[in-house]
Amino acid sequence: MITLRTEAGGRYGIGHAMRLRAIAQALHRLAPDVPLQVLGASPELDTVFDCCQPWAPVYLGVNHQPHDVLVVDLPQHDGEQDAILLDTQRHTLPLTVVYLDAPWATSAMCDVLILPGLHHNYSIETLSRCAAAFGPALYYGAAVTVLPAALPERMPYTVRQQCLTFYAGGSDPHGLLAQLYAFTRPLVQMLPGVLRCFLRGRVSPLWPSMTPLLGTDDTMQAFHPWQWATSSLAIGSWGITPYECLAAGTPVLVVPQSAAQAADAARAEIATRGAIRSLGVLGDTTPEAFSQWIARLWHDVTTRLDMHRQSLGRLDRDGSTRIAEILLASWRHHHERYNHELSERRYSGGHMDL
Numbered sequence: 159m160i161t162l163r164t165e166a167g168g169r170y171g172i173g174h175a176m177r178l179r180a181i182a183q184a185l186h187r188l189a190p191d192v193p194l195q196v197l198g199a200s201p202e203l204d205t206v207f208d209c210c211q212p213w214a215p216v217y218l219g220v221n222h223q224p225h226d227v228l229v230v231d232l233p234q235h236d237g238e239q240d241a242i243l244l245d246t247q248r249h250t251l252p253l254t255v256v257y258l259d260a261p262w263a264t265s266a267m268c269d270v271l272i273l274p275g276l277h278h279n280y281s282i283e284t285l286s287r288c289a290a291a292f293g294p295a296l297y298y299g300a301a302v303t304v305l306p307a308a309l310p311e312r313m314p315y316t317v318r319q320q321c322l323t324f325y326a327g328g329s330d331p332h333g334l335l336a337q338l339y340a341f342t343r344p345l346v347q348m349l350p351g352v353l354r355c356f357l358r359g360r361v362s363p364l365w366p367s368m369t370p371l372l373g374t375d376d377t378m379q380a381f382h383p384w385q386w387a388t389s390s391l392a393i394g395s396w397g398i399t400p401y402e403c404l405a406a407g408t409p410v411l412v413v414p415q416s417a418a419q420a421a422d423a424a425r426a427e428i429a430t431r432g433a434i435r436s437l438g439v440l441g442d443t444t445p446e447a448f449s450q451w452i453a454r455l456w457h458d459v460t461t462r463l464d465m466h467r468q469s470l471g472r473l474d475r476d477g478s479t480r481i482a483e484i485l486l487a488s489w490r491h492h493h494e495r496y497n498h499e500l501s502e503r504r505y506s507g508g509h510m511d512l
Contacts, residue, residue: 159193160185160489161225162214164232167202173398174231175206176306177258177274177478181229182207182214184482192489197222227489230268231258254492256485265291270488272481273298275401276429276472279422297484303477305402312407313388315466322349322456323408325394334395334415337440342393344449349456391462393437393452396423400434405473409465411452412436433469 162182166175178196185194196207196216203216217223255268261284263271271292273280276299280288288296322345324338392403392410396419403410412434414420423436437448455461 159195159223159225160227160229160485161195161197161222163197163228163230164203165198165200166206167200170200170233171397172202172206173306174233174259175200175203177304177398178229178231179207179210180304180306180478181481181485182210184478185485186210186213188479188482189486192486193223195223195225225253226492227254227256227485229256229258229485230260234260234262254488256488258481261288263288270295270484271297272302272484274303274477274481276300276303276426279425279429281425297481300473301477302481302484303401303473304398304481305405305473305475305477306398312405315390315407315463318388318390321389321391322452323389323392323394325392325399334413338393338413341440341445341448342452344446345453348449348453391456400426401473404430404433404469405475407466407469409462409469410434411455414439430472431468433465433472435465 162178164174164178166172175198182194182196185192190213194210194214196203196210196214198216199218201218203218207214207216254270256270256272257263257268258272259274260268260271261273261280271288273285273288273296280298285298288298324342388406389408392399392408394400394410394413396412396414400410400412400423410433412423412426414423414436416439420436420439423434426434427436437443437451440448
């Protein structure tokens, strides 16, 4: 059994669950006979993984089937509850543990570490420490970057819709969308006639309606969740979405919501040669200055076209398949090791508790 451990909604956002959903779909495509389950305490997981059922049932709380490979995709502040879970599992059956997007993980916590994203996102010190701890069990970089859903074919930049796309994560835990709305109000006057789109989130039925922001102004419209991939410019939070923009060839302006996110976004800006650009934390500027900066970039078609060109070829959209292959290899290795230990114990006259 391969178990995917994550949460969704509220302070978690939706990116962790959406990433594992894409991996679950890749696992089922590559090895439909391998049993798979999702473990978490968030009711929203049922909706996120609805398209994966019944072959990936969701277990809320601890009522789950025993597993051989445990894949954890959670923020760092939730490490303690998983440590308890791992300790419990290690006392029953052998377990292979894989952590995703956890540069803080140690070899005592997991057997395999996968760090998606451009490798420049991690400091040299972090990569060196992880390489020393995990050796060949460390996978990182663009090759293992997951896009939560299939993107449309990349549209030539010169024929795209002339619109700004504003987005926030699925649950928008920090209220970024409302802040962006307030900060970009001056753009209504600066850029008359430009379609302004607010993306509520990829799993919109999960979250309260944004009616106060949508439909109150005829320059704002709601639209299909993936329409931003064919727009001229995207603006929103740090997370998985900037990488989706990168894969679609869409220039993206990132608004970090913490010092740590600002550091990650700054490294991504360097790694992509400006295809991803950081606007800094909203509290460090004014709505007028913020809008003026965006308006200047909007009128600077040459710069936006260069951002588009710099995005090309940096992601190949196959990250979820590669991670699924890593997990399947871990699952097969686990069973080979387990069967070997079982045979040795039987041969020596011992026994193994099943």
